[in-house]
Every structure is written in structure tokens, then in C-alpha cells.
Amino acid sequence: MDNLVGELAEKIIDILGLFDVKLEEITEETTFFDEGLGIDSVDILELVVMLERDYGVIIESRELGETVFINMGTLARYVGENRSAA
Amino acid sequence: MSVARAFITGAGVISAAGKGWQANLRALSSKQTYLHPLSVFPVKNPPPLAGEIQSRPEQVGMSATHALALAACEEALASYSSKGSGPIDAILVGTTTGGMPASEMLLAQRVSDPEAYLYHGAGTVAELLAKRLGCHGLTLTVCNACSSSASIMKLGLELIRSGWAHRVLACGVDALARITFHGFRLLQLIDAQGARPFDVSRAGMCLGEAAAAFVISAGQEPPPGAFAEIRGGGLSCDAYHPVAPHPEGEGAAQAMLQALADAGSLEPGDIDYINLHGTGTRDNDASEAIAVNRVFGGNPPPMSSSKGCLGHTLGAAGALEAAICVMAIQEGILPPNWGLEQPDPELGLSPLLEPQPTHTQLTLSNSIGFGGNNASLVLGSPSLSIPDIKSNHSGWLEVLAASCLTGSGNIQNTWEAFRQGKPCLGDVSSDALSKNLPPRLVRRWKRLPRLAMALTMDALEQCPDESRPNAVLFSTGLGALSETHDFLKQLYDSDWSLSSPIDFMGSVHNAPAGHLAEYLGAKGANLTFSGQNYSFEQSVLSTWLLARPGDQPYLLVGADEAHPQLTPILNPPANRDGVLNDGGGALILRPTKIKNGLCLRPLFFKGPTENTEEAESLADLISTQGQVYGAIMVGIPANQRDLGQAQLDALTSILGATCPAIDYRRLLGDHHTVAAVATSLACCMVKEGQFPSGLTGSEAKPLEGRPLLLLTLGEYVVANELF
Numbered sequence: 149m150d151n152l153v154g155e156l157a158e159k160i161i162d163i164l165g166l167f168d169v170k171l172e173e174i175t176e177e178t179t180f181f182d183e184g185l186g187i188d189s190v191d192i193l194e195l196v197v198m199l200e201r202d203y204g205v206i207i208e209s210r211e212l213g214e215t216v217f218i219n220m221g222t223l224a225r226y227v228g229e230n231r232s233a234a
Numbered sequence: 235m236s237v238a239r240a241f242i243t244g245a246g247v248i249s250a251a252g253k254g255w256q257a258n259l260r261a262l263s264s265k266q267t268y269l270h271p272l273s274v275f276p277v278k279n280p281p282p283l284a285g286e287i288q289s290r291p292e293q294v295g296m297s298a299t300h301a302l303a304l305a306a307c308e309e310a311l312a313s314y315s316s317k318g319s320g321p322i323d324a325i326l327v328g329t330t331t332g333g334m335p336a337s338e339m340l341l342a343q344r345v346s347d348p349e350a351y352l353y354h355g356a357g358t359v360a361e362l363l364a365k366r367l368g369c370h371g372l373t374l375t376v377c378n379a380c381s382s383s384a385s386i387m388k389l390g391l392e393l394i395r396s397g398w399a400h401r402v403l404a405c406g407v408d409a410l411a412r413i414t415f416h417g418f419r420l421l422q423l424i425d426a427q428g429a430r431p432f433d434v435s436r437a438g439m440c441l442g443e444a445a446a447a448f449v450i451s452a453g454q455e456p457p458p459g460a461f462a463e464i465r466g467g468g469l470s471c472d473a474y475h476p477v478a479p480h481p482e483g484e485g486a487a488q489a490m491l492q493a494l495a496d497a498g499s500l501e502p503g504d505i506d507y508i509n510l511h512g513t514g515t516r517d518n519d520a521s522e523a524i525a526v527n528r529v530f531g532g533n534p535p536p537m538s539s540s541k542g543c544l545g546h547t548l549g550a551a552g553a554l555e556a557a558i559c560v561m562a563i564q565e566g567i568l569p570p571n572w573g574l575e576q577p578d579p580e581l582g583l584s585p586l587l588e589p590q591p592t593h594t595q596l597t598l599s600n601s602i603g604f605g606g607n608n609a610s611l612v613l614g615s616p617s618l619s620i621p622d623i624k625s626n627h628s629g630w631l632e633v634l635a636a637s638c639l640t641g642s643g644n645i646q647n648t649w650e651a652f653r654q655g656k657p658c659l660g661d662v663s664s665d666a667l668s669k670n671l672p673p674r675l676v677r678r679w680k681r682l683p684r685l686a687m688a689l690t691m692d693a694l695e696q697c698p699d700e701s702r703p704n705a706v707l708f709s710t711g712l713g714a715l716s717e718t719h720d721f722l723k724q725l726y727d728s729d730w731s732l733s734s735p736i737d738f739m740g741s742v743h744n745a746p747a748g749h750l751a752e753y754l755g756a757k758g759a760n761l762t763f764s765g766q767n768y769s770f771e772q773s774v775l776s777t778w779l780l781a782r783p784g785d786q787p788y789l790l791v792g793a794d795e796a797h798p799q800l801t802p803i804l805n806p807p808a809n810r811d812g813v814l815n816d817g818g819g820a821l822i823l824r825p826t827k828i829k830n831g832l833c834l835r836p837l838f839f840k841g842p843t844e845n846t847e848e849a850e851s852l853a854d855l856i857s858t859q860g861q862v863y864g865a866i867m868v869g870i871p872a873n874q875r876d877l878g879q880a881q882l883d884a885l886t887s888i889l890g891a892t893c894p895a896i897d898y899r900r901l902l903g904d905h906h907t908v909a910a911v912a913t914s915l916a917c918c919m920v921k922e923g924q925f926p927s928g929l930t931g932s933e934a935k936p937l938e939g940r941p942l943l944l945l946t947l948g949e950y951v952v953a954n955e956l957f
Contacts, residue, residue: 165677186674190477193421193735201732208422 152224163198164191176221184219192217204232237395237625240402241460241616244314244449246306247557249544250285250442254309259561262569263589267543269428269440274410278731282426285442285545286410296353296362297336298409298443299329302550303359306445307367307405314449322449323371324399325360326390328383328406329549330742332356332375332764335411342726348803355711355804356743357765359407361949364842371399372839373950374772375765377549377713377743379603380511382406383446384552385761387611388467390450392779396627400452406553407445413718414548415441416725417738421477429514429546430573431539432523432585439513442545446553456616462560465500465596465612465620468492469780471706471760472606473751476739479518479602483525485757486511489608490529490598497596497612498621502530505612506592507568509555509599510585512539513546514573518602523581526600538586542573552601552609559597559613568592604739605748607760628781628825630833631774631788633956634701636914637692638819639666639685639793640902644692648911649918652901654928658911659903661796661816662688678736679749680716681795681816686746687753689791689820697787697822704786705758707777708747708793709769711906712804715797717741750789758786767871768839770819770910771952775836781825788825792910793818807872807904815903819910821917832920833957834913837943841950848951849881853888856943861955864937865925866895867916867944872904874948881947894925894935909946916942916956 157174160166164187178184180192192213199205205227207213216226247254250268251261261268269283274290293301311322333353340350353362360373372393376385383406393399408414418424418441425438450464451457470492472485479486494500511522526534540558547554562568571585595615602608614620637644641660642651648658667684670691676684686708694702717740724733739745744762751760759780763772770792777788794805796814808815823834838855840848866886870878886895898912919925920942927934946952 165673167677168674188475190421190735190739191678196422197420197732197734201728210422 152228153220156224156227157220159198160195163194174220176219178220180217199227203227205230237623238452238454239620240391240394240450240464241453241456242448242462242464242560243451243457243460244310245461245557245560246309246313246447247554248287248302248305249444249547249554250287251544253305258557259565261543262558262561263567265570265572265588267428267572269545275412282424283428283440284410285440285547287443297333299332299335299407300353300359300362302409302443302445303327303363303405303407304366306447307363307403310403310447310449311367320401322369322401322403324393324402325364325369325371325373326386326402326404327360327375328378328386328552329356329359330377330379330382330408331411331414332359334413335409338412338722341722346803348806351804355764355766357769361766361842363405369403370840372775373765374776375763377762377764378607379605379742379744380548380551381601381603381607381609382549382552384599384601384609384611385469387464387552387556388469388609389776389779391464391467394450394452395625396779402450403447404450404553405445405447406550408443408547408549410441410443412730413722416730416733420733420735420738423515425514428573429542431510431512431514431542431571432519432577432581432583433574434576434578436514436516436519439515439541439546442547444544444547444550444554446550446557460616462563463614463616465614466493466497468496468610469759470608471751471757473755473757474606476745476748477604479521480606481521483521483528485606485608486522486525486600486602487528488757489610490525490600493598493610493612498623500596500612505535505596505598506594507535507562507597508537509559509597510537510539511600511602512571513541520581522600522602523583527582536568536586536590536592538569538571540569540572542571555599556611556613559599562594562597563613563615566591566593568594604742605744605760606751607744626782628778628783628827630826630829630835631778631781631823632826632830633821633832633834633917634787634824635693635696635822636917637689638817638911638914639689640817640911641815645914645918649915652915653926657901659810659813659815661814678740680714680740682710682714682716682793683740683746683749685793685795685818686750686791689793689818690750690789693820693822701787701822701824703754703789703822704756705788706747706750706756706760707773707788707790708744708750709763709773709907709910710743711764711766711769711794713743713764714740714745715795715800719797719800750791756789767906767948768946768950768952770907771839771946774834774954775839777823778836783825783827785825788823789820790823791818791820792907794905794907805906810904816905817911818907819914821913829957832917835955837955838951838953843949843951844877846881846884849885849947850888852951852953853885856889862940863893863943864940865893865919865942867898867912867942868895869899869909869912869946870897871948872899878947881951894930896929913944916944920956
């Protein structure tokens with residue numbers, strides 16, 4: 149789980165260009181908006197594409213997205229439970 | 235002096251409802267929708283509903299966009315010539331993707347012959363219309379996402395009011411394209427079941443394709459058979475977010491209020507019908523509902539969105555929906571809000587559920603687009619009397635700041651090289667590009683928006699805070715090539731499945747202008763021009779058309795990026811001897827009635843031409859005005875060198891000009907917006923007061939207080955003056 153948080157955090161920093169965020173500062177409790185990573189809904193859609201491409205995890209509704217993108221922990225849990233075997 | 239009024243004297247439409255005005259008129263008065271499963275290109279899942287034209291006109295060798303535009307314009311001209319008089323002297327096009335429906339497949343097939351992409355640029359639509367329809371005059375191409383063609387209607391109105399044109403052909407057009415479909419799909423904005431604007435269960439938009447064209451004629455009284463009058467227009471920017479509308483509809487409300495004021499101080503209560511933008515997305519409809527209720531005090535007139543019937547036709551939407559307003563005025567029938575069954579109680583709007591016969595004299599049409607761009611139009615019955623509107627166009631644009639970026643660096647470095655006659659070719663260095671740009675601000679941006687922002691930062695440094703611009707006019711020949719390339723490449727590599735929504739958002743031509751507005755908090759007009767080699771010149775003329783003395787300053791930025799894969803095939807001259815060339819220029823301009831300091835003014839814009847006739851007309855105009863210039867800076871596109879040189883020779887021989895001239899593209903390169911660089915350098919030259927010795931080859935020539943003539947020659951002949 150911790151590994152997955154770290155792995156996802158690395159990808160998120162790279163894909164979204166969050167080079168002012170230190171990898172070691174990202175924890176399970178880190179949120180996505182405002183005081184968290186400070187990203188917005190378009191960034192979330194970018195992550196949705198990454199999840200499908202890299203993990204085979206599909207998030208195709210706003211409702212589902214709202215339950216997955218609460219914080220890094222909820223994201224990692226959802227990916228861990230739903231990633232394709234490959 | 236009273237300004238001329240702008241009457242619609244010809245009209246043509248092609249949409250999912252059919253080809254021709256009558257076919258579309260019939261669609262208005264029924265609840266039938268014209269959405270069908272998307273079939274023009276294959277998609278993976280069951281195809282979503284779309285407003286696809288069932289029998290598309292075909293034109294060999296060009297994209298569907300061009301063919302649609304031709305069909306609508308031919309109809310508009312046919313209906314006009316039966317009662318109008320005089321030739322068209324301006325062609326205005328609003329589009330988002332231009333030739334992309336063809337290019338995206340050529341690129342997928344790795345076609346690398348530049349000849350295959352001759353109709354790629356958005357500006358080629360207007361150029362093709364001008365050539366095919368035999369129209370000579372100016373062309374303007376606005377790429378403002380979904381408010382593109384409402385914006386050109388406002389510019390058409392100002393061309394008429396200012397006397398720059400007397401008979402304008404204005405066309406909004408977009409054909410269904412894979413890039414837009416997949417972009418909106420990846421942004422999760424598409425409802426496969428079709429749009430249900432303002433419905434409680436609405437779940438997104440559906441795409442469509444269309445072209446709608448108008449002939450707009452100047453007159454003090456309505457000509458016989460006039461369809462309607464364009465009474466006024468309002469342009470605003472949310473300056474809030476690249477794709478999301480302002481949650482309180484602030485910009486949309488401003489555009490409506492401005493349009494009402496522009497139409498002769500109308501009150502909201504004067505409006506009989508509103509054609510809503512109403513895409514069917516949760517956020518857009520919510521934002522527009524708040525804006526409408528704010529402007530109309532919670533008591534708006536009958537209203538509807540047509541996107542549940544015809545789809546969202548993007549760059550065509552503003553013109554198509556203006557056509558619906560004209561039909562409502564002519565026929566007294568208000569269309570229903572197709573797709574709406576149960577209005578969302580949270581929106582507090584009650585759009586029409588059924589077609590409604592109503593005597594209609596004044597209508598308002600809203601367009602809201604990516605980049606936070608809003609455009610509203612007031613269209614009225616031609617027989618209504620209107621208050622006298624006085625001409626208040628600005629005489630002059632005072633240059634408060636000028637910047638540029640080239641292969642030589644910023645304006646100081648570039649001017650130093652240029653004045654010595656040294657080439658400033660190559661691309662802008664990453665150091666110059668990244669200067670002053672906060673990493674968080676630009677984290678999602680690739681080359682073009684960074685260029686635009688770096689130019690803006692440099693210009694802002696020269697300006698006091700109180701002169702901060704409130705309007706942004708951006709110009710680019712080819713748009714954001716890096717984002718476009720990367721978005722398409724990922725789609726190709728994933729068999730049209732996955733790509734970056736951020737790249738899609740950035741690939742839209744007006745994305746950089748939206749970023750600039752957001753950074754500046756610039757809530758005035760926000761327009762992006764894409765007219766090939768004449769893009770920047772179009773933005774100068776349009777600034778003059780929109781500017782009023784007393785307005786806050788206008789920011790003009792012209793920029794094009796060099797891209798290793800795309801530039802060599804889309805604009806080969808910008809790849810001179812294998813060296814890619816890019817850059818741009820920025821000006822901050824303050825409109826003034828009286829000439830004050832360094833001032834820029836548009837003088838002439840005509841084409842297309844294959845000979846020296848337009849250059850001779852320009853020479854006649856200059857002679858008539860008795861103007862004598864201190865120097866000429868001329869840009870001749872590399873692929874039109876012989877024609878441009880002949881035009882320059884004709885011009886100088888008529889004028890008997892003895893002033894020095896510099897063919898600046900030889901030194902500055904051939905990207906589409908190099909005129910923006912040249913204009914900034916011209917400001918340096920006027921400030922220095924002499925034509926430098928490095929450019930004459932002998933000694934410097936004093937300008938002796940005379941203005942500088944800035945020319946762009948070739949297919950179009952364009953002249954601006956710098957005093």
C-alpha cells in the first residue's frame with residue numbers, strides 16, 4: 149500500500165509538473181485540491197487517463213471519481229483493489 | 235457622424251437539420267431532433283449521438299470544414315445577390331479546427347508532403363472562400379473556441395460601423411473532427427444519449443457540425459428584403475479557468491449587458507427571446523442560468539438552447555444560433571429547448587418545452603467558450619427604428635510597451651542584432667522562454683503559451699500598474715503545435731483510445747489567450763486570430779475596431795512555435811535550411827482620440843491578389859493622404875517572394891519613395907506571426923529616430939519625425955503606420 153502511494157505520487161508529480169512538491173511530503177492523507185496538492189478537476193481527468201493506461205483502472209463517472217480522489221490513500225486503495233492482473 | 239447600421243441581407247445554413255435556410259427553418263418549429271449515432275468516423279464503444287450532416291458536400295482536395303463553409307456562403311451570396319448591390323469587401327470566419335478533419339488523418343498516415351497540408355491552417359478557410367467566391371477585401375479568422383462565430387459577428391458590426399467595410403461575408407464553421415470528439419470524450423463532457431440542456435438529468439454535451447453564413451450590409455435604412463439587423467455585441471472573458479466557466483456566470487452576464495448597451499441602450503425587458511448557449515454540461519448550464527437570471531432580474535423572456543437538436547457545432551455555433559434568432563424574427567416562431575423534459579429546479583430557468591409562435595422583434599444569443607470567452611449578440615427586426623449611434627472609434631493606439639522574442643533573445647538583444655543587419659533566426663532559447671515564469675503557473679503549458687506569457691511579462695515590465703491591459707488579442711498562424719502533436723500522437727499510439735486531456739485543452743488555438751487573461755485578470759474582449767501570414771495584422775485591425783478612447787489598454791501578442799515534426803510540413807519556410815524559426819512580439823496599446831506619443835494605426839488590408847493591383851491601390855491611398863514616411867519595414871512571405879517584391883516595386887515607384895526599406899523576413903525568419911516581432915522592432919527604430927546604418931549598408935538615415943510604414947505583402951497587402 150505504502151509502495152503504491154509512493155509509486156502514484158511519483159507519477160502524479162511527473163505528469164502534472166508538480167515540481168514544487170517534495171515526494172517525501174506526500175502521504176496517504178494528502179488531498180488533491182486546495183491545501184493538498186493544489187490541483188484542479190482537469191488534473192484529475194489527466195490522472196484518470198494515467199490510471200487506465202498504467203493500471204487498467206477505469207473511472208468514468210464524476211460520482212465514482214469523487215469517492216476515489218479524496219486523498220492519496222483512497223486513490224491507492226482503489227487502484228490496489230481494481231488494477232488489472234497485467 | 236452617425237454610424238452605418240448592419241443589416242443581414244443574405245444567409246445560408248447547413249447543419250444536421252439539412253442543407254439550406256428552408257430546411258433549417260422547418261426544423262425550428264418541431265420537436266424533432268436531428269441527432270444520429272456518430273458515423274463519420276469509427277469509435278470504440280456504441281457511437282454517441284451527434285449532430286452529423288447526413289449528406290455532406292464533398293470538395294476534392296480540401297477538408298470537410300472548407301466544403302461546409304463554401305456551401306453556406308454560396309447560399310448566403312445567392313440570397314444576397316438577388317437584392318443586394320456591391321461586392322463583398324470583407325470575409326470573416328469563425329472556426330476552431332480549420333482543416334484539422336483532413337490533417338489529423340494525414341498525420342496518422344505519416345504523410346510528410348507539405349502540399350498535402352495546404353488547407354490545414356484555420357485561416358485557409360477564409361482565403362479559400364475569398365478565392366472561390368471572387369471576393370476582394372480583408373479577411374479575419376477568429377479561433378475562439380465555441381464563441382468564435384459570435385465574435386466575428388461583432389467584428390463584422392464594427393467593420394460596418396467604422397466604414398472599413400460595407401458588405402461583409404461572415405461564416406461560422408466546424409466539421410466533426412476526431413481531435414475534438416476525443417478531446418471532449420477524455421474531458422468526460424460527452425453525453426452519448428444526446429444533450430439535454432437545463433434538464434435535471436443533463437449529463438453532458440453532444441457534438442455537431444455546421445456552417446452558417448451571413449451577408450452583412452451597411453446602410454442607414456434597411457435595404458429591401460433585409461432579414462434582420464445586428465444591433466449590438468458584447469465580448470468578455472471570465473479570466474477564471476482554461477475550460478470551466480465562472481461558477482457565477484460573471485463573464486457571461488457582462489457580455490449580455492455589453493451587448494444590450496451596444497445595441498442602443500436596450501433594457502433587458504426589451505428582449506423577446508434568448509437563444510441560450512446551453513451545452514447540456516452540468517457546469518455550463520448552471521453558470522449561464524445564474525448569468526441570465528442576474529441580467530434579467532429573475533424574469534427572463536422565452537428562451538431555448540438548440541444543442542439538443544443540432545448538437546454543439548463549436549466554431550459554427552454562434553452563427554448557427556444567430557441564424558435561429560433571425561428565423562425567429564422573420565417567422566415569429568420560437569424554437570423549443572430540445573432534449574429538455576424536466577427543467578432543473580436549481581437553475582431557476584424555464585426554457586421552452588414546445589415551439590411557440592410569438593411576434594419577435596429583438597433577440598439575444600449567447601455563446602460561451604473554452605478560455606472563459608463569452609460573446610453575446612443582439613439581433614433585431616430590420617424595421618425597428620433605433621437611436622442614433624455616433625461613431626466613437628478610436629483614432630490611435632498609443633504604444634505603451636513593446637517586447638519580442640527571437641533566436642537572438644529579447645527585444646534588446648534582437649534590436650541590437652537587427653540594427654546591425656545581423657540575422658535573428660533560430661528558435662527562442664529555453665532560458666529566454668522560461669524567464670520570469672513562475673513554475674506553478676506554467677506547469678501545464680508547453681511552448682506556445684510559455685512564449686505568449688514570456689512576451690507578456692516583458693511588456694508588462696515596461697508598463698505602470700495602472701496601465702494593466704484588460705483585453706487580450708492573441709494571434710498565431712498554427713496554434714499550439716506541441717500540445718496538438720502530443721495529443722494526436724497518444725491517440726494514434728493507443729488506437730484512438732487514450733490521450734492527455736491537458737494537451738487537448740492546450741491544443742485549442744485560444745488557450746494561450748485564456749491563460750494571459752487569467753494571469754492579468756483581463757475581463758474585456760479576448761480574441762484569437764489565426765490568419766496564416768496575416769494573423770498579427772488581423773489582430774491590429776481588430777483592436778482598432780473594438781477600442782474606444784478611455785478603454786483600459788489592450789494586450790496584443792503574436793507568436794508561433796517551432797515544432798520539429800509539424801513545422802516543416804505545416805509551414806516549410808519557418809524551417810529555413812533546416813533551422814527552425816519561432817518567436818513573437820507583444821504590444822500594450824492604449825486607445826486615444828488624439829495622437830499621443832508613439833502611436834500605431836491600421837491603414838490598409840486587401841486581398842487575395844496575384845498581382846500588384848492592391849499595392850497600387852495602397853499607393854494611391856497614401857498619395858491622396860499626402861503621407862511621407864521616414865522608412866518602410868516590409869515582410870514578404872518566402873513562398874510569395876516574387877509577387878511581394880513586384881508589389882513593393884510598384885508601390886515605391888508610384889510613391890516615388892526615397893525612404894529606406896528593409897525586407898525584415900530575411901533577417902527575422904518566416905514564422906507566421908513574425909510581423910509582431912517586426913512591429914516591436916519598429917517601435918525601437920522610431921524611438922531611436924533613425925533607420926540604422928546596419929540596415930542601409932551605408933550611413934544611418936534620420937526619420938526626421940516622419941512615420942514608419944509597416945507592410946506585409948504577398949497574397950494580401952496590409953499596411954500599418956507607426957507615428
